[in-house]
Amino acid sequence: MHWLQSSQLVTPKAPLWQFAHKATRFATCWLPGTHGPSGEGEAREEAEATELLDQARCGFHALDNEGRIVRINHTELALLARREHEVLGRPFREFLTPEAAERFEEIRLQHSRSDGAQEAELDLLRPDGVAQPVLVKSCPLRRTDRLPGSRAVVLDFGEHRRAKLALEALSRVDPLTELGNRRDFFDRAERELARSCRLNEPLALMILDLDHFKRINDQRGHLAGDEVLRHFSGLCRQGLRTADIAGRLGGEEFAVLMPATDEATAKVVAERMRGAMETNVAITPEGDPVACTVSIGITTRATDTASVRDLLRKADAALYDAKRNGRNQARVR
Numbered sequence: 001m002h003w004l005q006s007s008q009l010v011t012p013k014a015p016l017w018q019f020a021h022k023a024t025r026f027a028t029c030w031l032p033g034t035h036g037p038s039g040e041g042e043a044r045e046e047a048e049a050t051e052l053l054d055q056a057r058c059g060f061h062a063l064d065n066e067g068r069i070v071r072i073n074h075t076e077l078a079l080l081a082r083r084e085h086e087v088l089g090r091p092f093r094e095f096l097t098p099e100a101a102e103r104f105e106e107i108r109l110q111h112s113r114s115d116g117a118q119e120a121e122l123d124l125l126r127p128d129g130v131a132q133p134v135l136v137k138s139c140p141l142r143r144t145d146r147l148p149g150s151r152a153v154v155l156d157f158g159e160h161r162r163a164k165l166a167l168e169a170l171s172r173v174d175p176l177t178e179l180g181n182r183r184d185f186f187d188r189a190e191r192e193l194a195r196s197c198r199l200n201e202p203l204a205l206m207i208l209d210l211d212h213f214k215r216i217n218d219q220r221g222h223l224a225g226d227e228v229l230r231h232f233s234g235l236c237r238q239g240l241r242t243a244d245i246a247g248r249l250g251g252e253e254f255a256v257l258m259p260a261t262d263e264a265t266a267k268v269v270a271e272r273m274r275g276a277m278e279t280n281v282a283i284t285p286e287g288d289p290v291a292c293t294v295s296i297g298i299t300t301r302a303t304d305t306a307s308v309r310d311l312l313r314k315a316d317a318a319l320y321d322a323k324r325n326g327r328n329q330a331r332v333r
Contacts, residue, residue, distance in 0.1 A: 053071075053073045054073045054074045054075075055074075056073055056075060057075065058075060058153050058154060058155050059072075059073060059075045059076030059079055059134070059153070059154030059155070059156075060072070060073040060075070060076060060151070060152070060153060060154065061073070061076055061092065061151070061152055061154065062141075062149065062150070062151040062152075063092055063149050063150050063151070063152075064149045065147055065148055065149045066091070066147070067091050067092055067093060067104075067108060067147070068089055068090060068091050068092070069087050069088055069089065069090060069091075069092055070088070070089075070149075071151075072084065072087055072088070075154075076154050079124055079132050079134060079154065079156060080095055080124055080126060080132070081126045081127055081128070081132075082095075082126075082127065092104065093105065095124055095125055096122055096123065096124060096125055097122075097123040097124075097125050097131050099123070100122040100123045100124075100125075103120050103122060104120075104122060107120055107136075107138060108147050108150070109147070111138070111139075111140035111147070111148055111150055112140075112147050112148060114140075115139075115140055116139075117137060117138065117139045118137070118138050118139075119135065119136070119137045119138075120135075120136055121133065121134070121135055121136075121157060121161070122134055122135075122136050132156075132158060133156075133157040133158045133160075133161045134154050134155060134156060134157050134158075135154070135155040135157040135160075136152050136153070136154050136155075137152060137153045137155075138150045138151065138152030138153075139151060139152070171183075172184035172187075174247070174248040176226060176229055176230065176248075177229055177230060177232075177233035177248050178233065179233050179236065179237075179246050179247055179248050179254070180245070180246065180247035180248070181247060181248060182247065182248070182249050182250060184247055185245060185246075185247025185248075185249065185255055185257075186308060188245045188247075188257075189205075189245055189247075189255075189257045189308040190307070190308050192245060192257055192259050193257075193301070193305070193307070193308055193311070195259075196259060196260075196301055197301070197305075201259070201260050202260060202261055202262040202300060202301065203257070203258070203259060203260070203261065203300065203301040203311075204257075204258045204261040204262065204263065204265070204266035204298065204299070204300045204301075205255065205256070205257050205258070205298070205299055205300075205301075205308075205311040205312065205315050206255065206256045206258070206266065206269075206270055206296050206297065206298050206315060206330075207249075207253065207254070207255050207296070207297045207312065207315040207316055207318075207319045208232075208253070208254045208255070208256065208273070208294050208295070208296050209252060209253050209254075209294065209295050209296075209319055209323070210228065210229075210232060210252040210277075210292055210293075210294055211292065211293045211294060211295055211323075211327040211328060212292070212327075213225065213228070213251070213252035213292065216228060216290060216292060220284075220288075220290060223284065223285070224282075224284050224288070224290050227282045227283070227284050227285070227290060228282045228290055228292050229248075229252065230282075231280075231281075231282035231283075232254070232277060232282075232292070232294065233246075233248070233254075235273065235276045235277060235280065236254065236256070236273070238276075239269070239272055239273050239276060240256060240258075240269075241258075243258075243259050243260075244256055244257065244258050244259070245257040245258075245259075255312065255315075257308070257311075261300075262300065263298070263300045263332060266298050266300065266332075267298060267330060267332065270296045270298055270330035271330055273294065273296070274293070274294055274296060274328065274329065274330055277292065277293055277294045278293050278294075278328060293327060293328035294328070295319060295322040295323050295327045295328060295329060295330075296318075296319065296322060296329070296330035296331070297315040297316060297317065297318030297319025297320070297321070297322060297330075297331055297332075297333065298315060298318055298330060298331065298332045298333070299311055299314035299315040299318060299332065299333050314333045315333065317333045318331040318332055318333035319331070321333070
């Protein structure tokens with residue numbers, strides 16, 4: 001197979017195939033209406049190019065200036081779970097989720113303004129309604145039209161997105177207690193506070209601090225201290241609703257945000273958790289019991305509450321009251 005002359009190609013400024021890290025590389029491709037191979041061996045060259053396109057490990061499609069599919073390979077058809085006759089001549093946006101279709105139209109507009117390659121994460125829509133995550137890297141095929149045609153590499157992004165989401169989830173979890181970490185707590189709590197303000201619903205927040213925790217670490221060792229933290233986080237999961245937002249703020253300090261909860265109910269919940277920690281001791285891997293109590297500060301949303309930090313400051317003041325008055329109790333501010 002010999003190479004076509006540059007005059008026969010419509011070539012984007014940025015090489016399209018540099019993006020397809022695992023894709024099979026091939027010499028060239030062409031769209032209907034563009035200059036294809038000519039002269040001796042035309043049929044053979046076109047057949048070879050078509051085979052290379054179809055066998056590429058990445059998806060490939062070409063669109064006309066109205067965004068309709070004029071060329072698609074077997075790999076992308078497999079991602080779509082469709083046959084060629086079902087997609088040729090139809091707008092590419094028909095095979096995208098509504099959100100992805102909007103992003104696709106933005107890319108088409110960008111192609112009309114620049115010859116540069118565009119990259120986006122999109123969701124293909126399969127016939128069974130399942131969204132297939134893909135990474136689309138496209139280049140415009142410049143014509144005189146305001147919206148040019150384009151050709152694109154399409155990479156299966158499902159595994160990458162799942163890994164990305166898993167890493168994101170791990171970055172929000174405290175590895176010792178398996179509760180949300182400080183970042184996760186603040187992000188979720190701020191959203192819940194905004195919802196509470198919008199709907200004018202009650203909202204309560206507790207700060208919970210394990211009593212004399214440093215003494216446990218000093219006298220029993222850090223492994224025993226870790227077991228107490230895990231034990232307490234387990235009591236939190238057992239004693240709270242799924243709607244409640246619990247997180248480890250740091251060290252032996254925890255916070256719980258309780259949607260649709262007034263002061264009286266928050267006091268009942270706090271007392272239940274305080275009693276559970278007092279009567280249920282942690283057990284080390286060696287089988288030794290480690291007793292620990294918890295002090296709790298409670299506050300509720302007021303009309304002038306502007307942020308979760310405002311709630312935390314009030315709850316922290318209540319926690320200080322509990323500590324100052326003997327620990328192992330709950331106080332309200």
